[in-house]
Amino acid sequence: MRQLAFLLLLSLAAPAGAVQPDEMLADPGLEARARALSQGLRCLVCRNENIDESNADLARDLRLLVRERLVAGDTDAEVIAYLVDRYGEYVLLNPPATGSNLILWVAGPALLVVGLGGAAVYLRRRRNATEVAAQPLSEDERTRLAELLKE
């Protein structure tokens, strides 16, 4: 009885796992390309995972699709274009630097330039500033110092 329950549970839950041995292509060159492409493609029903690592059935379907296209003789770019046509740019984990996405790509370098500019202005000012003369101690500070020295 227990054995049966065990088997039932296992069958109920059997996860598909990431890349399965039966999916892999015999040609190691093509397989390597398939793996590289898979790592840049999002499993659409998962949380932010690429199809290479995902256990979802959809990810498996996409992996098979990528391999099908490669076997049919598509270049990497053609495979990507094929998938984007069908699933939209949502499928790409690396957003293409076109249109509004340019903002995303340029944001970092632009802020770096601004930051360096600001830093340069600040540094020049610091270099040319004159050292502020040390302020004499206030009455409070003098009493506190006396206290500290006594201890």
Place this chain on the structure above:
Amino acid sequence: MFVEFGHFALSLALMIAAVQAVVPLIGAHKGWRGWMAVAAPAATAQFICIALSFAALTWAFVTSDFSLRIVVENSHTLKPMLYKVSGVWGNHEGSMLLWVLILSGFGATAAWFGGALPERLKARVLSVQAMIGVAFLAFILFTSNPFVRLAEPPFDGQDLNPLLQDPGLAFHPPFLYLGYVGLSMAFSFAVAALIEGRVDAAWARWVRPWTLAAWMFLTVGIALGSWWAYYELGWGGFWFWDPVENASFMPWLVAAALLHSATVVEKREALKSWTILLAILAFGFSLIGTFIVRSGIITSVHAFANDPERGIFILAILAVFIGGALTLYAARAGSMEAKGVFGVVSRETALVLNNVLLSVAAFVVFVGTLWPLIAEMAFARKLSVGAPFFNQAFTPFMVLLAVILPVGALMPWKRAKLGRTLRELRGAFALALAFGALAFAVQTGRSALAPVGVALGVWLIAGAATELWVRSARTPSRLMRLPRADWGKAAAHSGLGITFIGIACLMAWDVEDIRVAQVGESFEVGGYTITLAGVDEVEGPNFLSTTATMRVARDGREVAVLHPEKRVYPVAAMPTTEAAIANGLWRDIYLVIGDPQDGGGWAVRTYIKPFANWIWAGAIIMAFGGVLSLSDRRYRVAAGARKAPALAQPAE
């Protein structure tokens, strides 16, 4: 009974926090010492109340009190004790309670150890800390009360998410929270300084230990999380730029920048208003992280408790605190004039560059994390931003940082000679080139990642060693007499180098093998012979497992016997896959057992992951550098100034 007591204690804590937020602030403004003196005992009382409340909730989990809703939803009588206890914070309500516990804990330690603080500053710091407490206590009591009872308790619970039943849960969230929430101290000090309108070297000396402690905890927390994600399958490996990972990384980057800029305030009385801004932003990023994780606004594999309703509440807290602090900043920052004068080539300049690079890097992570949301709302584009983007957009800043780090660290304050510093680093540079070339020779026709990463890592480590050597005037006997802060700095910087080497080698030289193996069959992967010796069915305390026995040998000698598992948790009806790992200094052997195949045999995955442990070892060494620095005499002097005689500071 205990549960109602816990609920009451939590409500009481809210009242105390409200008093602590208002009374000392007025006292500090009016100069009423009695009112200011309310802050310290209130901070202690608030902490005790929250601790009692937390203890009551833990009690409910330990005794499996299924009249509590969150116990039913997250526990089960058969669950091992470790997970009954850690299950307290393995859910939204409990983890928020842990959050406020740590928040009030930091407030209480500031009250206990802040004896040397000027009383106005202390009153204001504790008051701001209590304001944050009020916001989060109200959040818990009104939207996420952990003490909700069920009218009809079930006989048993629904069990904790099996993925979370891992020792990682016991340590990762508490450390991460200690880091996140520790940054609230820097925030409170910054706001208090803005209210006072005064920032000086003493302020920096008080605020730096808190930031350092928070940064250390955050480093350990992130490292533990990364390690957990590494051995747990389906979480994308040690780091894959998931929004939740980024949420912890942004405050880490800003806190690292803050640590360095606070040094400049402490030593040279410059960069004051920038340091205040960083302190506000560091805690701001912590809150943003909390918001991202809790609201479910951005999908993530690591978010386990999200609810848009609660997200709005956190967004409101974020807006009030960060908006308020920034407004105050805009009004007051102008009054903080810098004092120190320094040349363009100097340690100060190097630290300014460090700050620019770290802040820009944090900004890149921030924009990348939120871009899918922005693109959808502003441009109606539904897109993803994943690991490939971050690897390309983030890495260059870290490379730049690593290149200038040893040079900047060795430069003297005020005025430096670049040529002289570079001459001192000749040896480190040659060593870095040699190791880079070695890495290049070991690999054939692969990417530049490993050689560059190894060269940078060695550059950092050798640079840190050079710095110690130069500071001790090239005399071995003086090495041990260097201040602990110097050792801490060297340890933290070389830890970064070790992490660099680990990441670069792991990403470049990872070997993978996927195949069907029959029981008894052997196969070769990366020089190791792996034998699938057997597959058994085993029963665990609250799960059923398919356990494989796999022998790993090299040159005929057995290296390890590993037991990768597939588990099913009947209560949660959820399968998990547990990898088995043979850890090593130079490589990890990582085995995974998959499904039985139709033609007999099992799907088996083998990975050889070179230098994997260096990633986390480096992080731990970084944190250890923080501990060393924290134990330096000058902080003890600052903390216990009343007892210690006024010692002259050693010239640096």
